[in-house]
Amino acid sequence: xxxIIAAYSGVLRGTGSNILSALQDLFWLLKSxxxxxxxxxxxxxxxxxxxxxGIACTLILMYILCTDCWAIAALYLAWLVFDWNxxxxxxxxxxxxxxxxxxxYFRDYFPIRLxxxxxxxxxxxxxxxxxxxxxxxxxxxxxxxxxxxxxGQKFPGxxxxxATLAGNFRMPILRDYLMSGGICxxxxxxxxxxxxxxxxxxxxxxxxxxxAESLNCTPGKNSVTLKNRKGFVKLALxxxxxxxxxxxxxxxxxxxxxxxxEGSWGRWVQKKFQKHIGFAPCIxxxxxxxxxxxxxxxxxSKPITTVVGEPITIPKIDNPxxxxxxxxxxxxxxxxIKLFDKYKSRFGLPETEVLEVN
Numbered sequence: 538x539x540x541i542i543a544a545y546s547g548v549l550r551g552t553g554s555n556i557l558s559a560l561q562d563l564f565w566l567l568k569s570x571x572x573x574x575x576x577x578x579x580x581x582x583x584x585x586x587x588x589x590x591g592i593a594c595t596l597i598l599m600y601i602l603c604t605d606c607w608a609i610a611a612l613y614l615a616w617l618v619f620d621w622n623x624x625x626x627x628x629x630x631x632x633x634x635x636x637x638x639x640x641x642y643f644r645d646y647f648p649i650r651l652x653x654x655x656x657x658x659x660x661x662x663x664x665x666x667x668x669x670x671x672x673x674x675x676x677x678x679x680x681x682x683x684x685x686x687x688x689g690q691k692f693p694g695x696x697x698x699x700a701t702l703a704g705n706f707r708m709p710i711l712r713d714y715l716m717s718g719g720i721c722x723x724x725x726x727x728x729x730x731x732x733x734x735x736x737x738x739x740x741x742x743x744x745x746x747x748x749a750e751s752l753n754c755t756p757g758k759n760s761v762t763l764k765n766r767k768g769f770v771k772l773a774l775x776x777x778x779x780x781x782x783x784x785x786x787x788x789x790x791x792x793x794x795x796x797x798x799e800g801s802w803g804r805w806v807q808k809k810f811q812k813h814i815g816f817a818p819c820i821x822x823x824x825x826x827x828x829x830x831x832x833x834x835x836x837x838s839k840p841i842t843t844v845v846g847e848p849i850t851i852p853k854i855d856n857p858x859x860x861x862x863x864x865x866x867x868x869x870x871x872x873x874i875k876l877f878d879k880y881k882s883r884f885g886l887p888e889t890e891v892l893e894v895n
Contacts (some may be wrong), residue, residue, distance in 0.1 A: 777853025
């Protein structure tokens with residue numbers, strides 16, 4: 538009898554253990570699904586911010602002006618006039634916003650990783666050249682406008698400023714949202730202020746290829762628009778700011794794009810937009826909201842690894858000659874190619890892969 542009771546108790550204990558194990562598996566499954574949905578939501582909000590937030594906020598503000606709540610819109614417009622030049626003076630970053638949990642979900646969606654190769658001195662200022670642009674520069678945003686990948690811990694004492702189109706800072710609400718992440722206009726006034734009147738330990742991240750480079754980005758292609766992009770080198774010389782090459786492996790993999798051939802009507806339209814407005818409209822797609830097998834605005838969840846290279850020491854020359862600019866530009870190009878060649882095999886590219894510099 539005692540033997541039967543002992544055996545029965547063993548069965549019960551086994552059953553209880555199985556139930557507990559099943560509940561744990563269910564819990565982790567549900568947690569994984571919830572985290573995946575949060576990742577999708579975090580990326581979607583940034584994609585919509587990038588594409589429509591500026592226009593949407595402008596239209597909403599105009600609508601409020603025509604309602605009984607017009608005083609709210611009027612107060613904001615008065616504040617906008619008063620605060621108009623703040624983006625040109627380093628902006629108004631918020632560590633609270635940069636540390637939002639949503640950015641960690643954003644990071645894990647791809648995932649995005651930041652690789653440090655050398656220390657940066659806090660007694661110097663820097664200009665980071667970020668390559669390639671991709672469609673939205675997602676790696677640049679996550680790594681340098683948030684703390685999701687630990688840029689503040691990897692480079693203590695360095696304040697990163699991601700530079701983007703100045704037109705974004707004329708859009709209500711959007712301008713404040715961008716400034717909270719440490720984003721600034723990519724124009725001479727803003728860069729001059731940060732590098733000359735904001736002390737040391739500043740790092741301005743410029744996506745050197747800009748709109749022209751975005752027109753040629755496509756999965757499987759590693760090319761940068763750099764041969765005739767020398768303005769950032771001249772700025773570095775005028776301020777004695779060290780140049781740092783940065784390459785993001787995987788930036789071109791997250792969206793698929795229709796590439797128009799040179800001379801086609803599509804490329805003509807894109808270049809006209811680029812010349813007169815500052816950006817080039819792209820026809821691109823990612824995955825759908827509910828399925829990775831459908832088309833949509835969400836980027837594909839492909840890993841993006843951003844490697845920050847070795848700084849190039851730049852002397853301060855108030856009026857650099859074209860010879861000076863060409864010399865340091867050549868040094869920068871060589872350094873970027875070496876960085877690409879050194880790390881390409883570690884992040885999924887064959888040893889035979891060559892970085893195309895246009």
